[in-house]
Amino acid sequence: xxxxxxxGTPEPRIVAFCCKYCAYxxxxxxxxxxxxxxxxxxxxxxPCTGRIDVIHMLKAxxxxxxxxxxAGCLEGECHFLAGNLKAKARVGQVKKILxxxxxxxxxxxxxxxxxxxxxxxxEIATEMAERIRGLGPSPVPKxxxxxxxx
Amino acid sequence: xxxxxxxxIEEILSDIAPYDRILILGCNECVTVCEAGGKKEVEVxxxxxxxxxxxxxxxxxxxxxxxxxxxxxxxLEEIRPVQDDWDAVLSLACGVGVQFTAETFPKLPLLPGxxxxxxxxxxxxxxxxxxxxxxxxCVLAKTAGIxxxxxxxxxxxxxxxxxxxxxxxxLGADTNCAWQLIVDRLKAxxxxxxxxxxxPIKDWSTDRAGGPRTVTREGIQI
Ligand code: SF4
Numbered sequence: 001x002x003x004x005x006x007x008g009t010p011e012p013r014i015v016a017f018c019c020k021y022c023a024y025x026x027x028x029x030x031x032x033x034x035x036x037x038x039x040x041x042x043x044x045x046x047p048c049t050g051r052i053d054v055i056h057m058l059k060a061x062x063x064x065x066x067x068x069x070x071a072g073c074l075e076g077e078c079h080f081l082a083g084n085l086k087a088k089a090r091v092g093q094v095k096k097i098l099x100x101x102x103x104x105x106x107x108x109x110x111x112x113x114x115x116x117x118x119x120x121x122x123e124i125a126t127e128m129a130e131r132i133r134g135l136g137p138s139p140v141p142k143x144x145x146x147x148x149x150x
Numbered sequence: 151x152x153x154x155x156x157x158x159i160e161e162i163l164s165d166i167a168p169y170d171r172i173l174i175l176g177c178n179e180c181v182t183v184c185e186a187g188g189k190k191e192v193e194v195x196x197x198x199x200x201x202x203x204x205x206x207x208x209x210x211x212x213x214x215x216x217x218x219x220x221x222x223x224x225x226l227e228e229i230r231p232v233q234d235d236w237d238a239v240l241s242l243a244c245g246v247g248v249q250f251t252a253e254t255f256p257k258l259p260l261l262p263g264x265x266x267x268x269x270x271x272x273x274x275x276x277x278x279x280x281x282x283x284x285x286x287x288c289v290l291a292k293t294a295g296i297x298x299x300x301x302x303x304x305x306x307x308x309x310x311x312x313x314x315x316x317x318x319x320x321l322g323a324d325t326n327c328a329w330q331l332i333v334d335r336l337k338a339x340x341x342x343x344x345x346x347x348x349x350p351i352k353d354w355s356t357d358r359a360g361g362p363r364t365v366t367r368e369g370i371q372i
Binding site for chain 2: 100
Protein backbone atom coordinates (compact mmCIF):
# COMPACT_ATOMS: atom_id res chain seq x y z
CA UNK A 1 0.00 0.00 0.00
CA UNK A 2 1.11 3.51 -0.68
CA UNK A 3 1.88 5.44 2.42
CA UNK A 4 -0.28 8.51 2.71
CA UNK A 5 2.00 11.52 2.83
CA UNK A 6 1.49 14.10 5.56
CA UNK A 7 -0.87 16.83 4.40
CA GLY A 8 1.02 19.35 2.33
CA THR A 9 3.99 17.03 1.71
CA PRO A 10 4.37 16.80 -2.02
CA GLU A 11 4.65 13.31 -3.47
CA PRO A 12 8.25 12.78 -4.50
CA ARG A 13 8.68 13.05 -8.24
CA ILE A 14 10.46 9.90 -9.31
CA VAL A 15 11.46 8.98 -12.82
CA ALA A 16 11.59 5.21 -13.29
CA PHE A 17 13.37 3.89 -16.36
CA CYS A 18 11.92 0.42 -16.78
CA CYS A 19 13.09 -2.33 -19.07
CA LYS A 20 10.39 -3.51 -21.44
CA TYR A 21 11.08 -7.19 -20.78
CA CYS A 22 10.89 -7.21 -17.00
CA ALA A 23 10.22 -4.14 -14.87
CA TYR A 24 7.73 -2.58 -17.27
CA UNK A 25 5.86 -5.86 -17.54
CA UNK A 26 6.04 -6.19 -13.75
CA UNK A 27 4.56 -2.69 -13.38
CA UNK A 28 1.79 -3.75 -15.73
CA UNK A 29 1.21 -6.85 -13.66
CA UNK A 30 1.13 -4.78 -10.48
CA UNK A 31 -1.65 -2.78 -12.14
CA UNK A 32 -3.57 -5.94 -13.11
CA UNK A 33 -3.16 -7.17 -9.55
CA UNK A 34 -4.64 -3.87 -8.38
CA UNK A 35 -1.64 -3.16 -6.22
CA UNK A 36 -1.06 0.49 -5.57
CA UNK A 37 2.25 2.25 -5.80
CA UNK A 38 3.24 5.93 -5.48
CA UNK A 39 1.27 8.24 -7.70
CA UNK A 40 4.09 10.49 -8.84
CA UNK A 41 6.22 7.74 -10.31
CA UNK A 42 6.84 8.50 -13.96
CA UNK A 43 7.54 5.26 -15.76
CA UNK A 44 9.57 5.44 -18.95
CA UNK A 45 9.76 2.22 -20.91
CA UNK A 46 13.15 1.47 -22.44
CA PRO A 47 14.18 -1.52 -24.56
CA CYS A 48 16.90 -2.31 -22.00
CA THR A 49 18.28 -0.45 -18.97
CA GLY A 50 21.64 -0.64 -20.79
CA ARG A 51 20.28 2.17 -22.97
CA ILE A 52 20.21 4.56 -20.02
CA ASP A 53 23.35 6.58 -19.77
CA VAL A 54 24.69 8.87 -17.06
CA ILE A 55 23.33 11.91 -18.88
CA HIS A 56 19.73 10.61 -18.85
CA MET A 57 19.77 10.28 -15.06
CA LEU A 58 21.43 13.68 -14.56
CA LYS A 59 19.00 15.39 -16.94
CA ALA A 60 16.03 13.95 -15.06
CA UNK A 61 17.43 15.47 -11.84
CA UNK A 62 18.25 18.72 -13.60
CA UNK A 63 14.64 18.93 -14.82
CA UNK A 64 13.39 18.64 -11.26
CA UNK A 65 13.00 14.93 -10.48
CA UNK A 66 13.50 14.20 -6.77
CA UNK A 67 14.76 10.70 -7.54
CA UNK A 68 15.60 8.42 -10.45
CA UNK A 69 15.33 4.67 -10.46
CA UNK A 70 16.39 2.12 -13.03
CA ALA A 71 14.60 -1.20 -12.98
CA GLY A 72 16.07 -3.96 -15.10
CA CYS A 73 16.03 -7.72 -15.36
CA LEU A 74 17.53 -9.94 -12.70
CA GLU A 75 21.31 -10.16 -13.00
CA GLY A 76 22.24 -12.86 -15.48
CA GLU A 77 18.83 -12.66 -17.17
CA CYS A 78 19.17 -9.53 -19.31
CA HIS A 79 17.68 -9.98 -22.80
CA PHE A 80 20.73 -8.18 -24.13
CA LEU A 81 23.12 -10.17 -21.94
CA ALA A 82 24.76 -7.40 -19.92
CA GLY A 83 22.60 -4.30 -20.34
CA ASN A 84 21.51 -4.35 -16.71
CA LEU A 85 25.13 -4.69 -15.54
CA LYS A 86 26.11 -1.66 -17.62
CA ALA A 87 23.16 0.20 -16.11
CA LYS A 88 24.33 -0.76 -12.62
CA ALA A 89 27.81 0.62 -13.35
CA ARG A 90 26.31 3.84 -14.69
CA VAL A 91 24.11 4.27 -11.63
CA GLY A 92 27.36 3.95 -9.66
CA GLN A 93 28.91 6.73 -11.79
CA VAL A 94 25.92 9.01 -11.17
CA LYS A 95 26.09 8.34 -7.41
CA LYS A 96 29.76 9.39 -7.50
CA ILE A 97 28.93 12.58 -9.42
CA LEU A 98 26.09 13.41 -7.01
CA UNK A 99 28.45 13.02 -4.06
CA UNK A 100 30.93 15.34 -5.79
CA UNK A 101 28.27 18.02 -6.30
CA UNK A 102 27.00 17.61 -2.73
CA UNK A 103 23.70 15.91 -3.57
CA UNK A 104 22.60 12.73 -1.87
CA UNK A 105 23.68 9.68 -3.93
CA UNK A 106 20.55 7.90 -2.66
CA UNK A 107 18.50 9.92 -5.14
CA UNK A 108 19.39 7.36 -7.81
CA UNK A 109 19.07 3.61 -7.50
CA UNK A 110 19.15 0.43 -9.54
CA UNK A 111 16.66 -2.40 -8.98
CA UNK A 112 16.43 -5.84 -10.55
CA UNK A 113 13.28 -7.91 -10.94
CA UNK A 114 11.54 -10.25 -13.34
CA UNK A 115 8.33 -9.70 -15.31
CA UNK A 116 6.48 -12.04 -12.92
CA UNK A 117 7.22 -9.86 -9.91
CA UNK A 118 4.28 -7.48 -9.88
CA UNK A 119 4.19 -7.28 -6.10
CA UNK A 120 7.93 -6.64 -5.99
CA UNK A 121 7.50 -3.74 -8.40
CA UNK A 122 4.97 -2.08 -6.09
CA GLU A 123 7.38 -2.76 -3.23
CA ILE A 124 10.47 -1.18 -4.84
CA ALA A 125 8.45 1.82 -6.04
CA THR A 126 7.18 2.36 -2.50
CA GLU A 127 10.66 1.80 -1.05
CA MET A 128 12.14 4.39 -3.41
CA ALA A 129 9.36 6.90 -2.68
CA GLU A 130 9.91 6.47 1.06
CA ARG A 131 13.62 6.94 0.69
CA ILE A 132 13.17 10.10 -1.38
CA ARG A 133 10.56 11.44 1.03
CA GLY A 134 13.13 10.94 3.78
CA LEU A 135 15.72 12.91 1.78
CA GLY A 136 13.22 15.68 1.10
CA PRO A 137 12.51 17.40 -2.19
CA SER A 138 15.44 17.89 -4.53
CA PRO A 139 17.10 21.28 -4.02
CA VAL A 140 16.79 21.92 -7.77
CA PRO A 141 14.17 24.64 -8.36
CA LYS A 142 10.99 22.99 -9.53
CA UNK A 143 9.74 23.63 -13.00
CA UNK A 144 5.96 23.85 -13.34
CA UNK A 145 4.41 20.54 -14.31
CA UNK A 146 3.55 20.37 -17.96
CA UNK A 147 -0.14 19.97 -18.70
CA UNK A 148 -0.93 16.53 -20.01
CA UNK A 149 -1.22 16.41 -23.79
CA UNK A 150 -4.83 16.35 -24.96
CA UNK B 151 46.99 8.28 -28.12
CA UNK B 152 47.11 10.93 -25.43
CA UNK B 153 45.51 9.66 -22.24
CA UNK B 154 43.76 12.07 -19.92
CA UNK B 155 41.82 11.78 -16.70
CA UNK B 156 38.81 13.88 -15.68
CA UNK B 157 39.64 16.40 -12.98
CA UNK B 158 37.70 16.10 -9.73
CA ILE B 159 34.54 18.24 -9.96
CA GLU B 160 35.55 19.99 -6.73
CA GLU B 161 38.70 21.34 -8.38
CA ILE B 162 36.71 22.48 -11.43
CA LEU B 163 34.15 24.22 -9.20
CA SER B 164 36.88 26.25 -7.57
CA ASP B 165 38.52 27.11 -10.91
CA ILE B 166 35.26 28.32 -12.47
CA ALA B 167 34.14 30.27 -9.39
CA PRO B 168 35.07 33.75 -10.74
CA TYR B 169 33.13 33.29 -14.00
CA ASP B 170 29.41 33.33 -14.80
CA ARG B 171 29.22 32.14 -18.40
CA ILE B 172 31.39 29.12 -19.06
CA LEU B 173 31.82 27.28 -22.33
CA ILE B 174 32.72 23.62 -21.85
CA LEU B 175 34.82 22.66 -24.84
CA GLY B 176 35.38 19.04 -25.78
CA CYS B 177 37.71 17.52 -28.35
CA ASN B 178 36.82 14.73 -30.76
CA GLU B 179 40.23 13.08 -30.77
CA CYS B 180 42.23 11.26 -28.06
CA VAL B 181 40.17 12.50 -25.11
CA THR B 182 37.02 11.18 -26.77
CA VAL B 183 38.57 7.75 -27.16
CA CYS B 184 39.79 7.66 -23.57
CA GLU B 185 36.38 8.94 -22.44
CA ALA B 186 37.70 11.97 -20.59
CA GLY B 187 36.81 14.94 -22.77
CA GLY B 188 34.57 14.08 -25.72
CA LYS B 189 31.03 15.22 -26.47
CA LYS B 190 29.56 12.79 -23.96
CA GLU B 191 31.82 13.96 -21.14
CA VAL B 192 31.06 17.60 -22.03
CA GLU B 193 27.32 16.85 -21.66
CA VAL B 194 27.73 15.07 -18.35
CA UNK B 195 30.01 17.74 -16.87
CA UNK B 196 27.71 20.54 -18.03
CA UNK B 197 24.76 18.79 -16.42
CA UNK B 198 26.63 18.11 -13.16
CA UNK B 199 27.88 21.71 -12.90
CA UNK B 200 24.43 23.08 -13.75
CA UNK B 201 22.86 20.89 -11.05
CA UNK B 202 25.40 22.09 -8.48
CA UNK B 203 24.68 25.73 -9.25
CA UNK B 204 20.90 25.29 -9.64
CA UNK B 205 20.88 23.82 -6.13
CA UNK B 206 22.53 26.99 -4.86
CA UNK B 207 20.46 29.34 -7.03
CA UNK B 208 23.72 30.59 -8.59
CA UNK B 209 23.27 32.29 -11.91
CA UNK B 210 25.93 30.46 -13.86
CA UNK B 211 25.34 29.31 -17.40
CA UNK B 212 27.18 26.56 -19.20
CA UNK B 213 27.57 26.12 -22.93
CA UNK B 214 28.57 22.92 -24.68
CA UNK B 215 30.72 22.61 -27.78
CA UNK B 216 33.01 19.89 -29.08
CA UNK B 217 35.58 20.57 -31.77
CA UNK B 218 37.13 18.10 -34.17
CA UNK B 219 40.52 18.95 -32.64
CA UNK B 220 41.78 21.66 -30.33
CA UNK B 221 45.38 21.25 -31.50
CA UNK B 222 44.55 22.64 -34.94
CA UNK B 223 43.75 26.31 -35.60
CA UNK B 224 41.37 25.43 -38.40
CA UNK B 225 38.88 23.91 -35.96
CA LEU B 226 39.52 26.45 -33.19
CA GLU B 227 38.19 29.13 -35.52
CA GLU B 228 34.69 27.75 -34.81
CA ILE B 229 34.88 29.49 -31.43
CA ARG B 230 35.60 32.93 -32.85
CA PRO B 231 31.98 33.87 -33.67
CA VAL B 232 30.82 32.99 -30.12
CA GLN B 233 33.86 34.01 -28.07
CA ASP B 234 32.15 37.12 -26.65
CA ASP B 235 29.27 35.01 -25.31
CA TRP B 236 31.54 33.43 -22.70
CA ASP B 237 33.57 34.63 -19.71
CA ALA B 238 35.81 31.55 -19.72
CA VAL B 239 36.39 28.29 -21.55
CA LEU B 240 36.71 25.03 -19.65
CA SER B 241 38.58 22.82 -22.09
CA LEU B 242 38.40 19.05 -21.79
CA ALA B 243 41.21 18.59 -24.31
CA CYS B 244 44.74 17.50 -23.39
CA GLY B 245 47.25 20.13 -22.30
CA VAL B 246 48.07 20.78 -25.95
CA GLY B 247 44.48 21.64 -26.79
CA VAL B 248 44.06 23.89 -23.76
CA GLN B 249 47.22 25.84 -24.61
CA PHE B 250 46.50 26.11 -28.30
CA THR B 251 43.00 27.40 -27.60
CA ALA B 252 44.47 29.93 -25.15
CA GLU B 253 47.04 31.05 -27.74
CA THR B 254 44.36 31.46 -30.38
CA PHE B 255 42.06 33.51 -28.11
CA PRO B 256 44.37 35.67 -25.99
CA LYS B 257 41.54 37.47 -24.18
CA LEU B 258 39.55 34.37 -23.24
CA PRO B 259 40.45 32.77 -19.88
CA LEU B 260 41.15 29.06 -20.41
CA LEU B 261 40.78 26.41 -17.70
CA PRO B 262 41.71 22.72 -17.94
CA GLY B 263 38.97 20.19 -17.21
CA UNK B 264 41.22 17.13 -17.42
CA UNK B 265 44.68 16.09 -16.30
CA UNK B 266 46.83 14.90 -19.18
CA UNK B 267 48.50 11.69 -18.08
CA UNK B 268 50.55 9.97 -20.78
CA UNK B 269 50.82 8.45 -24.25
CA UNK B 270 49.18 5.12 -23.86
CA UNK B 271 47.06 2.31 -25.16
CA UNK B 272 43.57 1.08 -24.38
CA UNK B 273 44.48 -2.14 -22.63
CA UNK B 274 40.96 -3.08 -21.56
CA UNK B 275 37.55 -1.44 -21.16
CA UNK B 276 38.23 1.51 -18.88
CA UNK B 277 41.97 0.78 -18.57
CA UNK B 278 44.69 2.82 -20.29
CA UNK B 279 48.38 2.23 -19.78
CA UNK B 280 51.50 4.14 -20.73
CA UNK B 281 53.60 3.00 -23.66
CA UNK B 282 55.65 5.99 -24.85
CA UNK B 283 57.29 9.10 -23.41
CA UNK B 284 58.07 10.80 -26.71
CA UNK B 285 61.81 10.73 -25.93
CA UNK B 286 62.56 11.76 -29.49
CA UNK B 287 64.85 8.87 -30.50
CA CYS B 288 63.13 5.51 -30.52
CA VAL B 289 65.01 2.49 -29.15
CA LEU B 290 62.32 -0.11 -29.79
CA ALA B 291 64.35 -1.82 -32.54
CA LYS B 292 66.91 -2.83 -29.90
CA THR B 293 64.48 -3.73 -27.14
CA ALA B 294 62.21 -6.21 -28.88
CA GLY B 295 59.45 -3.63 -29.28
CA ILE B 296 59.08 -2.98 -25.55
CA UNK B 297 59.96 0.52 -24.37
CA UNK B 298 62.27 0.76 -21.37
CA UNK B 299 62.02 4.55 -21.40
CA UNK B 300 58.31 4.59 -20.62
CA UNK B 301 57.88 1.24 -18.91
CA UNK B 302 60.98 0.92 -16.72
CA UNK B 303 60.79 3.18 -13.67
CA UNK B 304 64.51 3.94 -14.00
CA UNK B 305 64.47 4.26 -17.79
CA UNK B 306 67.34 1.74 -17.91
CA UNK B 307 68.73 0.96 -21.34
CA UNK B 308 70.74 -1.99 -20.06
CA UNK B 309 68.45 -3.66 -17.57
CA UNK B 310 67.16 -5.13 -15.45
CA UNK B 311 68.22 -3.59 -12.19
CA UNK B 312 68.64 -5.62 -9.01
CA UNK B 313 65.05 -4.93 -7.98
CA UNK B 314 63.44 -7.12 -10.63
CA UNK B 315 61.80 -10.17 -9.03
CA UNK B 316 59.44 -12.78 -10.46
CA UNK B 317 58.74 -10.61 -13.48
CA UNK B 318 57.67 -7.64 -11.36
CA UNK B 319 59.31 -4.27 -10.90
CA UNK B 320 60.49 -3.25 -7.47
CA LEU B 321 57.80 -0.56 -7.61
CA GLY B 322 55.28 -3.23 -6.67
CA ALA B 323 53.29 -6.23 -7.78
CA ASP B 324 51.10 -4.13 -10.09
CA THR B 325 53.98 -3.23 -12.39
CA ASN B 326 55.66 -5.66 -14.74
CA CYS B 327 59.45 -5.33 -14.98
CA ALA B 328 59.98 -3.89 -18.45
CA TRP B 329 63.33 -5.62 -18.74
CA GLN B 330 61.83 -9.00 -17.87
CA LEU B 331 59.31 -8.39 -20.67
CA ILE B 332 62.16 -7.45 -23.03
CA VAL B 333 64.20 -10.56 -22.18
CA ASP B 334 61.13 -12.83 -22.52
CA ARG B 335 60.34 -11.39 -25.92
CA LEU B 336 63.95 -11.52 -27.12
CA LYS B 337 63.94 -15.22 -26.16
CA ALA B 338 60.67 -15.79 -28.00
CA UNK B 339 62.14 -14.08 -31.07
CA UNK B 340 65.36 -16.10 -30.72
CA UNK B 341 67.32 -12.86 -30.52
CA UNK B 342 68.98 -13.19 -27.12
CA UNK B 343 72.29 -12.26 -28.78
CA UNK B 344 70.92 -8.68 -28.95
CA UNK B 345 70.73 -8.65 -25.18
CA UNK B 346 74.51 -9.07 -24.98
CA UNK B 347 75.08 -5.83 -26.89
CA UNK B 348 75.48 -2.98 -24.43
CA UNK B 349 73.30 -0.03 -25.39
CA PRO B 350 75.34 3.15 -25.81
CA ILE B 351 74.57 6.25 -23.78
CA LYS B 352 71.33 7.68 -25.11
CA ASP B 353 71.24 11.20 -26.48
CA TRP B 354 68.67 12.75 -24.15
CA SER B 355 68.82 16.10 -25.91
CA THR B 356 65.92 14.91 -28.08
CA ASP B 357 63.93 14.33 -24.89
CA ARG B 358 62.70 17.17 -22.65
CA ALA B 359 66.31 17.84 -21.62
CA GLY B 360 66.81 19.77 -24.85
CA GLY B 361 63.89 22.12 -24.13
CA PRO B 362 60.60 22.33 -26.05
CA ARG B 363 60.78 20.36 -29.26
CA THR B 364 59.76 21.28 -32.77
CA VAL B 365 59.26 19.21 -35.89
CA THR B 366 59.70 21.01 -39.20
CA ARG B 367 58.87 19.28 -42.45
CA GLU B 368 59.79 21.67 -45.20
CA GLY B 369 58.40 19.49 -47.99
CA ILE B 370 54.85 20.08 -46.87
CA GLN B 371 55.19 23.73 -45.95
CA ILE B 372 53.55 26.14 -48.39
S1 SF4 C 1 62.62 -3.70 -11.75
FE1 SF4 C 1 62.66 -3.70 -13.99
S2 SF4 C 1 61.15 -2.10 -14.58
FE2 SF4 C 1 61.57 -1.81 -12.40
S3 SF4 C 1 63.19 -0.31 -12.34
FE3 SF4 C 1 64.24 -2.30 -12.33
S4 SF4 C 1 64.60 -2.82 -14.46
FE4 SF4 C 1 63.16 -1.09 -14.44
